[in-house]
Amino acid sequence: MNFSKFYKLGFSLLTITLMGWNTPKAEASVLVSSIRNNSVLRYNDKTGEFIDTFVPAGSNGLDGPSGIIIGPDNNLYVISIRTDSVLRYDGKTGKFIDTFVNNKDEIDFAEDLLFGSDGSFYLTSLNLREPSKNSVRRYDGTTGAFIGNFVAPGSGGLYGPLGINFGNDGNLYVTSVFSNQILRYNGQTGDFIDVFAQSDNPNLTFADFSFGTDGNLYVANPRNNSISRYDGKTGEFIDFFVPSGSGGLDSPVEAVFGPDGNLYVNSFNTDSILRYDGKTGVFIDTFIPAGLGGLDGPTSIVFTKDIPEPSVVCAVAVFAFTNICSVLLYNRKKSIFPTNHN
Template identity: 35%
Template structure:
């Protein structure tokens, strides 16, 4: 591999108590009742880390973790003050992508309407020079990003049309923004057409056919395929064949297979990476089998290098795991160990090679959410800090996650 190639990692670093970033409650119809932060507004958690793509050695904090805003007036005062201090830092980010020498990152933790917490939303898109890491400003402000219902941006990537596609984990489905100006263009999907429920969109991926592949999670664990030209929609992988919670995905370099990993193993079975026919979505077994998974505890995102090796960010294990073109762990599997350079809960991963082309992060994003059910009367129960699995409505048994394999840390 070219020695100049670097691997960039969105270091989510959720250190607030127990749990992931977003708490989602569902009502009796399995639509979103509420989406709330599981963090302290105005506090910086995330960073973007750079590693040598050949050795896995830590190089630098490409985007360092920000300094907490000081305030004597409480959490929301700090959140309000974030507009005026440390705007170059990221509160929470799980998605990064490159285009034309610029790194774009989502910021799930940026609070919009910080002085009105009852009606607030979260998210903005920021950009950095892909070589120096210099902050280049907001590409899409929090107000503009959330104006059409998008909440808690989870994944982002550029399409062949040059526009930016963003998923909303806390509502808004998938939306398209002008790739040059950041202006809102349209909502691709806000409702899952196969369930008539809110689309809880996590990961995004463009396939070799030019179609957009959307990871639909929690109230329908499936992969949706969307044709950008005709706007036709089909269910590429149905819930009965998809992983328990669809997570990191990518296409093999020969475009023959679609790979999708397990983010959380609800039944305690080993985490795997499944493979599907890239044209039909038909299941074809395992790319990374349960008996030889390199110590993988969650497949958050994945990307191939130019030599056919697969890199997987392991959110639960706080590590990057590497596999060869046949799905075998390379040198035991662990490429970047937990704690290297401060690595904790890695999310988005992407290669960047300044001397040639920048490779976009087209991998499905990590899912960092909990949820609770709401009764048909509309009274929401408190979000569970230990997700006990899904009930019969989700097609899986309610088996509590054990701490050693849980994304709760």
């Protein structure tokens, strides 16, 4: 075969292969922490069907999983609230890796966790007996080594840090559950800025929250069984985006927007995940029915994608193409510089 023709053909085949021909597509899923049976369950992200128990009950001491997150290394980080630790699991298999953070750093009742744009790992610490010990702690995002308190204990009146998130302005927003406020702190220094939002209604308690694509703040209200919406710039109350009890909502503690733009809310007391229209707040359906897959006390919801592996076809094509090209180049060299046998 003419070498130039073979090279063009082989290169085209290799290019098609490397661009994904026969390469498995990444499959999305939903991970939900189930606090009453100490596990993390996995569901289909489009249908809500149960897939498997991603992290088995009590895996390596998991006791009371609350906040969960996928880290920059694509692994799963889970707060084990009753052991005051953060455990790390393989993001593809759910296999235990290590204890990323433990109680040697005096964590108290950690509820939420976050990786910042600076690569650091942030963790809330809530102390019911000593309000002055309520803080947001910062750790090395790679090693888990404690750096220091990012938000100092009690700063700005912080009492009961429950949810944390960085806003579009780069600052850190923290739920102060026992003062019914959302406090704002400088995203680089941790210094207190202001009380961003608050409620004087004793029946309206703040739990975790999310920023929507519209820039507004959506807050889960477990006592009022609703999701309230606040202006993302001023902190002013807008409305009850999800009205009290809509779709059977009972004690929501977290509300997150999914890849489809809709709002997913854990209904803690009914052991289910409910879905609402992301623009209107109208109830769509019960995305994960009560107790499906053993769900018992859903606390945190994470949408994730598996990382695709290179396909066997791709690997074989690269290997074959490389070796054939080597042979042909060798033969071509021999024809240009023939060996003298005289």
